[in-house]
Amino acid sequence: MxxxxxxxxxxxxxxxxxxxxxxxxxxxxxxxxxxxxxxxxxxxxxxxxxxxxxxxxxxxxxxxxxxxxxxxxxxxxxxxxxxxxxxxxxxxxxxxxxGSGHLAPSRAFLEYRLDDYSGWLRRRVQRSYKWDRIRNCLSSTSMCAELNQSYRFAQDFFNAHISPLQSGCCKPPTQCGYTFVNPTYWISPINTAADMDCLQWSNEQTQLCYACDSCKAGLLxxxxxxxxxxxxxxxxxxxxxxxxxxxxxxxxxxxxxxxxxxxxxxxxx
The missing domain is CATH 1.20.120 (Four Helix Bundle (Hemerythrin (Met), subunit A))
Structure with missing residues (x-):
């Protein structure tokens, strides 16, 4: 024993x-x-x-x-x-x-769509009272500011392999046609009707695309x-x-x- x-x-x-x-x-x-x-x-x-x-x-x-x-x-x-x-x-x-990323024209990074992900995950971020808390938390991080320190020229940024979260939250969707100034500052959209996220984009550094579905998709x-x-x-x-x-x-x-x-x-x- x-x-x-x-x-x-x-x-x-x-x-x-x-x-x-x-x-x-x-x-x-x-x-x-x-x-x-x-x-x-x-x-x-x-x-x-x-x-x-x-x-x-x-x-x-x-x-x-x-x-x-x-x-x-x-x-x-x-x-x-x-x-x-x-x-x-x-x-x-x-x-x-x-859920997976999608290629954008002349870009090395991928872009993301919320509808690609499971319904259970989408419900974790789609409800406004949940996303407001998550958005405030994300905007307090340095992930977007780091892009400005790493990429000064448009082509360098377009060739970068940035994270899904940075792709979705720190820049506008490529299809909107914004003009690059720096990774978190873009002007003169060509097609604001291409996606609702085109209207959500803000050059205010605490806003950016944190209200966008692309940001939610990048998070997922x-x-x-x-x-x-x-x-x-x-x-x-x-x-x-x-x-x-x-x-x-x-x-x-x-x-x-x-x-x-x-x-x-x-x-x-």
Whole structure:
């Protein structure tokens, strides 16, 4: 029994280590400017990682100190957490399965359309009371000001590979026909009727295209890229956690069998 208990404790210690990439993924998302403004995914990931850590710690203690009820608690609750983590992995994949950038004439960067993205993601940014908060958060960052420091000439800017968020929020859509002065200052639109965003553009540095659908689409494109990266980490962790859980179940069953056999020998031999 002692050997089995030590094995169970060691297995659950490894499960504790698997909580680190989950918590780390949530913290990484929270440090990204767009995710920190939207505040959708990072806290569920962080909370789930902390719960995995706590439950694995309970299993670790139950294994080394031979506390059967604590091991049973670990087996039941960890199964629930694995199901929640699997559901989160599938959900993130589904909501980020749509949407991509579009080429603009004579531009190296891509432009983005809100309708390309999943309805669930669009609802996170389309409602005015939500977007007002997100817009204020985005406008307080230095992402657009950085473009002015990096690109002084039009052709350099047109050849730049800027982020989806910068493409959507810091400049007007290419089809509007604005004339470049600097990356965040444009004049003399040719076709203001080409897109509603053409009318939303403002040279006021706190406004720019933050009210545009292209800005919302750029935000979703950024989120998609980061969420997909996070989803890969969570998927790998999920597979490892399932393997550890199954090994732990086998070790727990063997420990129970060993314990029953020991009691049988004590009673009848």
């Amino acid at each position: 002692a050997l089995s208990s030590n094995v169970i404790g060691a297995i659950n210690f490894f499960a504790m280590l698997l909580s680190i990439p989950v918590i780390g993924t949530g913290i990484w998302l929270a440090t990204e400017p767009d995710n920190s403004c939207v505040k959708i995914l990072q806290w569920p990931v962080i909370i789930l990682g902390i719960l995995i850590l706590i439950v694995a710690l309970a299993g670790f203690i139950g294994g080394f100190w031979r506390i059967p009820w604590l091991l049973l608690f670990y087996l039941i609750v960890m199964l629930i957490l694995i199901i929640l983590l699997a559901s989160l992995v599938v959900f993130v994949y589904m909501v980020t399965n749509r 494109a950024n989120l998609k890229k980061e969420w997909r990266t996070a989803d890969i980490v969570l998927l790998i962790t999920l597979v490892a956690l399932i393997c550890v859980y199954l090994i732990g179940c086998c070790a727990f069953r063997n420990a129970k069998t060993e314990n029953l056999f020991r009691k049988y020998k004590q009673g009848y031999v």
